[in-house]
Amino acid sequence: MDGRAKLRTAAAGVASVALGAGVGELAAAWVAPGSSPIGAIGDAAIDLSPAWAKETAIAVFGTADKLTLVIGIGVVLLAIAAGLGIAEARFPRTGALSCAALGLIGVAAAVSRADAEGLAWMPSMIAGAVAALTIGPLARRGRAPVTATSGTPDAVTRRRFFAWAGATALVGVAVAATGALLQTGSRAAIAARRALRLPAPARTAPPIPAGADLDVPGLAPLVTPSATFYRVDTALIVPQVDPAHWSLRVHGLVDHEVVLGWNELLALPLQESYTTLACVSNPVGGGLIGNARWLGYPIRELLARASPHSDADMVLSRSADGFTASTPLEILTDSRDAILAVAMNGAPLPPEHGFPVRMVVPGLYGYVSATKWVVDLDVTRFDRATAYWTEQGWAPRGPIKLESRIDVPRVGQTVPSGDRMIAGVAWQQHIGVSKVEVSVDDGAWQEAELAPAISADTWVQWRLPWHAASGEHAIRCRATNRAGQLQTAREASPVPDGATGWPRITVHVA
């Protein structure tokens, strides 16, 4: 390759990487605003660089240190990209593979963050893939077209190459700018969440009773880690609410309208409690349920300030993205731990679980109570207002039904014969579970060992030793609540107010 061909293939590399990085930034704005490729690599660079380097950077660049870092990363990346373009033209695929590797570095940087989103890997993965797919064809165009007579590309093919490379780079810059613009809204929210120091609870959660976690391998842990907690909402893009601009308005059928700001909320006496959330869409045996330790302020106290009128019977909560839930007023004003939660399992709410503030109400399915990114409480009446899912045919009120689940053995699992354990969970929040029974192969119901509950607002674990003989076996379970009611055997689908039926699994014993 002559010098000019080298220049063109270098330009091909720069254009491809610009396109990849641009698409990656756009993808980040869409699926994981805390994990943009450049941002993730920049944060990793900050974490990995020695203290003196950070101090020098701050001393030299002051508050522009982050911008300088981003520009620096950009320059280094483009220099690498130029080299990759030349390499790709010489040794086809080396540039493409290196682009993919660059993407993987971004993925590693993004997923290793303490607060990585579930899709944190995606933006850098997409960036690497786009650059890898673009660099080959573009580098070929930069290098190959030569005329027979002079041995160099004629003016037309040269122009055509630069048109292609220029368009690629331009599209890259345009999508990067769009992505960066779309991320500006999230940036303040992400920064605020990272900087937040949670206040100490005025009342801590009761200690978990000894033996509440049976520690059976394969059994759902008693407290669900936030990273694996189920997520259900109507938001395609996770709303990014900056707490500095957050407020909650309580209005409607009240004597006094109340507006609560973020700092005011944090200054109130906050309480910790364990509550098991469940989704009405959870089928029998399903995983749309999780138990966490929440920190928040009792909604009851806030409503007392507003002083609801005697004809009010419902609170329509609304989120920043327009979701609504209808919660019976009496449930929000009785003694249960219905709270405006700011923390989950000891950390600020993850953005996808409602940062900065969500509702948590023991005993009700999420669709009528657990509003994430909550900004408005309208005190109203069931005959005057309807919530999001009620308009889609779901019940206006959603008390959680008594249910149980078999976690061990897993559905369809093959287990070795011998002494095994059957284990699972059971729940009816705010009422509590008093008994779980198990039947193997339609035999007599045997009472399982029930672990102590954290509270009536949480699920409980249970287990039963089982001597497994080889062959196919069917296992069923059923719970009884603390009011003495047996879980119904009647099978109902989730619509309109929650699934029922006894869980049944079949296992193969070898």
Ligand SMILES: Nc1nc2c(c(=O)[nH]1)N[C@H]1C(S)=C(S)[C@@H](COP(=O)(O)O)O[C@H]1N2
């Ligand atoms: N803003 C908002 N809040 C919402 C929803 C939603 O779609 N939007 N879904 C609700 C439903 S149906 C459930 S089951 C719970 C789930 O909470 P999680 O995603 O934190 O597990 O959130 C509730 N809160």
Ligand SMILES: [Mo]
């Ligand atoms: Mo739900």
